[in-house]
């Protein structure tokens with residue numbers, strides 16, 4: 080359509096020009112210019128042609144001047160757009176490489192992004208993440224510190240620095256950074272739980288409890304989780320009170336912790352010990368028996384045996400066998416019953432309990448060890464004992480305390496992991512569970528910043 084219109088206009092224009100030329104040819108005349116001693120004589124047609132040529136030349140000159148003035152700006156704009164595109168591509172590729180754990184590509188893209196943007200906040204974040212992925216915590220720290228200079232990325236920079244400090248075990252520094260982060264965003268649940276965890280790791284129990292109360296008030300921590308956290312904090316306070324010999328304070332706190340988390344075995348065992356120490360043996364017994372009925376756990380049996388210190392061995396074995404009989408079908412009960420039967424030289428009783436475990440495919444290394452001991456002690460049958468021992472060598476281990484942050488397996492439970500100081504990270508778990516084969520969870524241990532935070536920081 081446009082082409083047809085253009086052709087039509089051109090044809091009309093040529094026709095008009097031809098008509099004008101014809102009209103001029105019919106009316107000849109001369110135009111004379113007399114100026115500064117010069118005299119020019121020409122026809123009207125030539126004059127009009129000269130004017131038209133002059134106008135065309137002027138128009139071309141004006142266009143050229145305009146291009147000379149605007150050209151560099153136009154070219155620079157195009158270069159900028161191209162650089163922005165390069166930077167954006169490098170950033171996206173780099174963040175994907177970080178997410179994929181590709182350290183080499185992450186570093187390459189980080190360098191590209193930094194060059195293309197002259198160190199924009201987002202390229203700094205990528206540089207820090209890539210450095211962390213490459214295990215270069217010095218470079219990561221430098222990048223995070225540069226992020227502190229920009230209001231928009233300060234929070235993310237602090238978050239990175241907190242994780243780095245926590246990883247090198249500098250909890251004081253981590254706490255200082257976390258407080259700065261809290262001043263920036265008082266309502267961030269992550270900061271509240273970080274401050275709480277650090278205070279707990281530092282053993283600042285009352286401060287931790289205050290932080291927790293605040294977080295619960297502002298609904299930064301979910302109710303059930305908060306309850307569990309409070310119970311564990313109070314157990315930390317119980318241990319501290321026991322250490323300074325304040326058993327009354329310890330008992331009050333243990334009662335509160337047990338009320339908050341009745342299923343938490345360490346709360347039950349601590350309370351039982353303190354009750355027995357305070358002369359409330361019957362109450363302590365009932366507490367442990369009740370717990371055994373719900374979840375038989377070796378720590379409960381250990382305390383049940385320990386809080387009756389004056390009993391002769393035979394009587395203590397009977398006492399523990401009674402505990403086992405409260406929940407007789409449980410695996411832990413059968414093991415306890417077998418162990419106590421061996422103490423009392425009740426071979427048939429021990430054999431029965433152990434063989435049920437073998438028949439139920441619930442036998443572990445501990446089961447086979449007990450069977451070997453039984454064969455040796457009852458009949459002196461070294462051959463049979465060796466056979467069981469062989470099974471024990473390849474058998475499954477017993478459940479144990481396991482830190483889900485660092486994989487450490489301490490003998491005893493404590494409010495925070497003795498190896499990595501993570502708060503409330505120990506759980507009772509059978510070895511070989513799938514999460515143990517996989518590396519420990521990436522966040523927060525590796526400190527990469529969740530995508531949601533990146534989105535928030537960059538708008």
Ligand SMILES: [Zn+2]
Nearest residue numbers: 482485496499
């Ligand atoms: Zn740990």
